[in-house]
Amino acid sequence: MQDFAEAFLLAFGLLASADADLIEIVGLSLYVSLSATAVACAIGLPAGAALAVTRFRGRGALLVFVNSLMGLPPVVVGLIVYLMLSRAGPLGVLGLLYTPTAMIIAQTILITPIVIALSRQVLEDLHAEYAEQFRSLSIGPVDATRALLWDGRFALLTVALAGFGRAVAEVGAVIVVGGNIDHLTRVMTTAIALETAKGNLALALALGIVLLVIALGINAVVLSVRQTASSQTHA
Amino acid sequence: MRDHTGSMEDDLLLPLSIEGLRLEVEGQLLLDGIDLTLASRDITVVMGANGAGKSLFLRVLHGLVEPGSGRISWAGRPNSAATRHAQAMVFQKPVLLRRSVAANIDFVLRARGGPNPRRRDALLSHVGLLSQARQPARALSGGEQQRLAVARALATDPSVLMMDEPTASLDPASTASIEAIVLGARDAGTKVIFVTHDIGQARRIADEVVFLHRGRVAEHARAEQFFAEPSSEAARAYLAGRLLL
Numbered sequence: 001m002q003d004f005a006e007a008f009l010l011a012f013g014l015l016a017s018a019d020a021d022l023i024e025i026v027g028l029s030l031y032v033s034l035s036a037t038a039v040a041c042a043i044g045l046p047a048g049a050a051l052a053v054t055r056f057r058g059r060g061a062l063l064v065f066v067n068s069l070m071g072l073p074p075v076v077v078g079l080i081v082y083l084m085l086s087r088a089g090p091l092g093v094l095g096l097l098y099t100p101t102a103m104i105i106a107q108t109i110l111i112t113p114i115v116i117a118l119s120r121q122v123l124e125d126l127h128a129e130y131a132e133q134f135r136s137l138s139i140g141p142v143d144a145t146r147a148l149l150w151d152g153r154f155a156l157l158t159v160a161l162a163g164f165g166r167a168v169a170e171v172g173a174v175i176v177v178g179g180n181i182d183h184l185t186r187v188m189t190t191a192i193a194l195e196t197a198k199g200n201l202a203l204a205l206a207l208g209i210v211l212l213v214i215a216l217g218i219n220a221v222v223l224s225v226r227q228t229a230s231s232q233t234h235a
Numbered sequence: 236m237r238d239h240t241g242s243m244e245d246d247l248l249l250p251l252s253i254e255g256l257r258l259e260v261e262g263q264l265l266l267d268g269i270d271l272t273l274a275s276r277d278i279t280v281v282m283g284a285n286g287a288g289k290s291l292f293l294r295v296l297h298g299l300v301e302p303g304s305g306r307i308s309w310a311g312r313p314n315s316a317a318t319r320h321a322q323a324m325v326f327q328k329p330v331l332l333r334r335s336v337a338a339n340i341d342f343v344l345r346a347r348g349g350p351n352p353r354r355r356d357a358l359l360s361h362v363g364l365l366s367q368a369r370q371p372a373r374a375l376s377g378g379e380q381q382r383l384a385v386a387r388a389l390a391t392d393p394s395v396l397m398m399d400e401p402t403a404s405l406d407p408a409s410t411a412s413i414e415a416i417v418l419g420a421r422d423a424g425t426k427v428i429f430v431t432h433d434i435g436q437a438r439r440i441a442d443e444v445v446f447l448h449r450g451r452v453a454e455h456a457r458a459e460q461f462f463a464e465p466s467s468e469a470a471r472a473y474l475a476g477r478l479l480l
Contacts, residue, residue, distance in 0.1 A: 151332055
């Protein structure tokens with residue numbers, strides 16, 4: 001209990017003093033996870049929409065495959081990315097290992113299946129509503145996909161949030177490919193893991209509280225934007 | 236809204252010939268050997284009691300439902316993407332995109348060749364919605380939503396406009412507004428196939444009537460003849476307000 005009380009005080013102190021190390025770690029965490037979310041959405045939303053709109057042989061098997069990728073173990077993803085980016089790996093020449101870019105790649109691989117699977121579900125429901133009208137108006141699959149992505153934009157914000165939540169809370173992949181190097185690849189989760197290993201539980205807990213506050217803040221902002229925007233368009 | 240001087244689209248679609256159209260779903264015969272020819276650019280009202288097969292018939296004509304057997308030809312051409320491209324359909328419950336009134340029209344115009352603000356505004360003005368162009372489409376009243384759906388259908392410049400009970404849940408003022416638009420479309424040269432079970436509405440707008448009963452064409456006649464002297468027992472009973480069992 002003493003640790004909890006100390007942790008809250010410490011967390012408050014870190015936030016109040018705008019601790020430079022903390023800001024650096026938080027900034028890198030947000031940079032890595034928001035970048036990974038952006039890339040995963042750029043890939044996953046059109047892919048999810050295409051899966052929602054099209055019917056082809058093997059689609060069911062593909063859906064099962066994508067859904068099962070949602071449960072990818074982060075450490076395994078980290079290991080695969082490590083092998084690809086290590087000096088002996090096929091992409092070793094790029095020299096990306098132990099850089100924020102490697103962490104973004106790992107998190108992108110981790111959350112893209114989540115974005116595909118969830119957006120497919122959201123957009124398939126919307127497509128069920130629009131399909132007959134689209135067919136009647138002779139709307140092609142490309143225009144239909146664009147329309148679904150736009151009209152489902154508020155629901156898709158939640159999908160993006162789910163991806164971001166998974167990315168920002170993840171530790172296994174980024175510690176393998178990032179190495180938790182101070183002032184270079186140290187993010188919130190890897191810092192928490194390090195402080196815990198060092199027995200500095202109060203600081204680890206304080207960092208955890210800060211992480212939670214950030215996650216809550218981002219969720220609150222997105223939810224507020226979504227509610228305001230959707231009430232204006234009666235979506 | 237059409238510049239109707241006998242375009243190729245009209246030659247492509249009319250006459251509409253239907254031969255031996257049947258559709259069976261889960262052992263139930265819903266359309267039972269329909270033979271029909273519609274040739275004139277006027278308003279054909281498809282009437283019948285609930286469950287007679289009116290809406291299904293329209294969906295089959297529009298290519299949204301595949302018939303079990305039979306033949307549909309638009310000026311000798313079978314149902315295809317090309318024939319559907321020259322048609323438009325307004326559904327009983329309008330499905331509007333989650334965007335503004337104007338953007339709903341823009342979406343169709345863009346898919347049909349490119350944005351055209353002048354044409355969009357003309358269409359919205361035609362259905363009395365120009366002042367609400369920037370409002371969210373789903374915030375409109377039921378009658379306004381249906382007028383927008385009609386404007387969106389007209390944006391495709393259809394040769395044949397199909398309407399599936401578009402005023403079924405609307406108030407009299409909205410119904411009158413939709414009927415005026417439909418009559419205007421007919422006068423501009425668009426063939427209208429209009430499904431309704433409202434006898435008063437059919438009297439107001441029909442040039443000819445196709446009366447369906449139990450998935451069959453019980454009667455096909457000019458409107459004045461149909462209402463004055465219906466030849467089928469089913470139509471006589473329906474017009475007299477008797478229950479059709």
